[in-house]
Amino acid sequence: MNPGRVKRPSPKLGKVGGRWLRAGIWVGSVALLTVLSPLPKSHEFSDLKPGMVSDREILAPFTFFVRKSKEELKGDREKARLAVPPLLRYHRDVGGKELKRLEDFWKLAARARRDSATFLSLRDYPLQEETLRELVRTSRRPRTWRRFVRACTEVLKDFYGRGFLEDKSKVPPCSTGKVMIAYEGGEREVPLEDIWDLKGLRERLLSQLRARLLSEDLALLGYEVLTAFLSPNLSLDEVETRRRREEAAGKVGIYKRLIPKGYRIIGKHELVTEEHIEILRSLAQEKMKRSMERGAWPRARTMASWAVLNSAFYFLVMGHLLLFRRNIFGRNGNILLLSILFLIPAGTASYLRTMPELFFLLLPLPLSSMLATVLFDVGVGFVMTVSGALLSGQFLGNLGMTVLSVSAGTAAVASVRQVRHRKQFYGALGVLPSVYVIGVPVLSSVHLLEMGPLGKAMTLGALSGISFPVLTIGLLPIFETLFGITTNITLVELSDLNHPLLRELAVRAPGTYNHTIIVSILAEAAAEAVGANSLLARVGAYYHDIGKMRKPEYFIENQMGTSNPHDRLSPTMSALILAAHVKDGLELAREHGLPKAVQNFIPQHHGTSIMEYFYDKARKQMGDVSEASFRYPGPIPQNKEAAIVMLSDSVESAVRSLKERTPARVRGMIREVMRKKLEDGQLDGSDLTLRDLRRIEESFLPVLMGVFHPRVAYPERREVAGVRAGNGGTEG
Known part of the structure; x- marks a missing residue:
């Protein structure tokens, strides 16, 4: 058996069930979708259309109610809303304050x-100078003054006792023409025409003063004064009015008439009308409902039908993973997360189907599409979009929403397909609202959507389009943490060379840091050449050797001409120290919270490869030794990116050891390293093909030749007095 193939990692969730757990997730998801599925619509009597002549007589087999149509129910609810009088609140304290100010x-x-001096204080009131002077002149006539003050005070007190609004035109209409006024002790209903506002009040104010004051001049003076003390003490309670009206709308019945048993619905050879169709549709739905309640078989048959349909849409996503994304499919955590993302729009559609069609625009399919795209990739996001839109459309019974959801979901996937920074979500914030604003009127024009006022529907659609990217930004860190997924956004943050771990590596192990930078360049170029995740490869390369910080002097790139401590150690001890940098690296990665996807590069970049130098040294010193003692603990690379970092690490070290770095010798060394890794079984878990290896070789060569390029040998600079003098006292 090849020693390089001994240690392979078990799946993360394999310990708790493996395939059985995956099957449980599938069954649970389909079962939940089936529970959320709506009752089927009956197609009995669907052969009868308005204008046809009935070929049979139909009698009511039982007593049932005729349901109102959507339009009728909508109209009745609107009538119920309009029948509720708006609520005005009477504020007693307003009148009290203004009357005290007048006093x-x-x-x-x-x-x-x-x-x-007191006259100057009167200027604080919003009255003209001439009015104030006339007022002072009037006060010099005691009898006239008392009559004037009493008349003005009584008029203002009457107005505040009655109550008045600022603007009556802002009161919502009511079919009864009345309003409800709420006092401290209760409520009173009055006609809206009896309610005054500031405009009407000013007209009545002068007439009231004229009736109490005999002088026209005094009435005009009182009018000027009292207008400064008018503050509305009635206000519209919009929130309570809306609540009461919605409560009244909710109490509207969904039935419009009762059909008794034996009632002749339609006779043979009778012309079919819209009224007949309404009654027959209600009869068919009632029959379906009773059959579901009466026997287990009809319900089981319906549930089974929905289970098959739900499975078809659900396994469209799972099948895509199985065929094209095996790396995602192999982890049960990913299956669970995708199942949740699939259930979110389906569950929302199940809830929204009982609400007015306008609220269908809240269907969060673009949210699931964006999360699937950013957490996994574009292909998964698009399949999630199509499958989720088809199922949600079935739940809602609305073809228009299926079309709109596919459009919005596709736009969402396209707008976040290459997100590496959170600010790139701004594109989705612009694209998604545009899709809704354009899509709603277009689909309404061809009668695929019936959402009422277009302006209201377009506004709600635009708000949904804005909210979904915002929710995506908020939910991403949560899903990343819960399911151990590393997105490109997190990788970009980790690629900052000012990260504490990388800064510490540069200070404590500068040779390793330099090696890390070169390996990252090689890995990124190779990943791009084979279509792997170049960002993940580069970030993984940055952190693959952080464990060397614990004992940097035991690694040759950090010795910098000093004595090699391995010369004083046995080969076995040296092998243990080298292998320990993997364990140390994992400890540091966990301490600094590096995601699992990055941590995996630390043990996998060596795999279970052998430490050839110390193994050969041990064989020379001790003869027959165990090869397993000189192998790294592994596991071997489990994806293309980890395998690329392994090859980059080995190739960089091997090429650095060459004395002559001609293109031919460098290419030969690259091939030799790849051959050894391939024969040792180190690439067996990575899905790299021979074609990929040739592409990696071609990507390595120009990078290595650029890093290790030869330099011109400059002659030794000598100070020659005659030359310095000849150059005017300067160095040439």
Whole structure:
């Protein structure tokens, strides 16, 4: 048996069930979808159409109610809303404050006739100078003044006792023409025409003063004064009004008439009308409902039908993973996450189907599409979109929503297909609302959507289009943490060379840091050449050797001309120290919270390969030794990216050891390293093909020749006095 194939990792969730757990997720998801599925629609009597002549007589087999059509129910609910009078609240304290202000004003005006300084205080009130002077002159006539003050105060008190609004036109209409006024002790219903507002109040104010004051001049003066003390003490309670109206709309019955048993619905040779169709549709639905309640078989048959349909849509996603994304399919955590993303729009559709069609625009399919795309890839996101839209459309019974969901989901997937920074979600914030704003009127024009006022539907669609990217940004870190998935956004954050681990590596093990940078360049180029995740390969390369920080002096790239401590150690001890950097690296990665996808590069970049130098040294010193003692603990690379980092690491070290780095010798070394890894079984778990290896070889060569390029040998610089003098005292 090949030693390189001994240690392979078990799946993350294999310990808790493996395939059985995966099957449980599948069965549970399909079962939940089936529970959420709506009752089937009966097609009995569907052969009868308005305008046809009935070929049979139909009698009511039992008593049942005729359901209202959507339009009738909508109209009745609107009537119920309009029948509820708007609620106005009476604020007693407003009148009290204004009357107290008026009383203080009278006192000031009375003092102003004797004290000129007090007259200046009157200017704080919003009255003209001439009005104030006329007021002071009037106060010098005691009898007239008392009559004037009493009349003005009584008029204002009457107005506040009655109550008035700021603007009556803002009160929502009511079919009864009335409003409800809420006082501290209860409520009173009054006609809206009896309610005054500021505009109407000013018209009545002058007539009231004229009736109480004999002088036209005094009435006009009182009018000028009292307009400064008018503050509405009635206000519209929009929230409570809306609540009461919605409550009334909710109480509207869904049935419009009762059909008794034996009633002749339609006779033979009778012309079929819309009324007949409504009654027959209600009869068919009632028959379906009773058959479901009466026997287990009809219900089981319906549930089985939905289970088959739900399975078809659900396994469209799972089949895509099995055929084209085996790396995703092999992990049960991914299956569970995708099942959740699939259930989110389906469950929402199940809830929305009982609501007005306008609310269908809240279907969160684009949310699931974006999450699937960012957490996995574009292909998974698109399949999720198509499958989820078809199923949600079935739940809602609305072809228009299927079309709109596919359009919005596809746009969502396209807008986040290459997201590496959170600010790139701004594109989705612009694209998605546009899809809804354009899609709703287009689909409404061909009668695939019936959502009422277009402006309201387009506004709700635009708000949904804005909210889905925002929710995606918020949910991404949660799903990443719960399911151990590393997105490109997280990888970009980890690629910052100012990360604490990388800065510490540069200080404590500068040779390893330099080696890491070169390996990352090689890995990124190779990953791009074979279509792997180049960002993951580069970030994995950055952190693959962080364990060397614990004992940097035991690795040759950090010795920098000093003595090699391995010269004083046995080969077995040296092998243990080298292998320990894998364990140390994993500990550091966990301490700093590196995601699992990045941690995997630390043990897998060596796989179970042998430490050839110390193994050969041990054989020379001790003869027959166990090869397993000189192998890294593994596991071998489990994806293309880890295998590429393994090859990059080995090739960089091997080429650095060459004394002559001509293209031919470098290419030969690359091939030799790849051959050894291939024969040792180190690439068996990575899915790399021979064609991929040739492409990796071609990508390595220019990078290595650029890094290890030869330099011109400059002659030794000598200071020659005559030359310096000849150059005008400067160095040439």
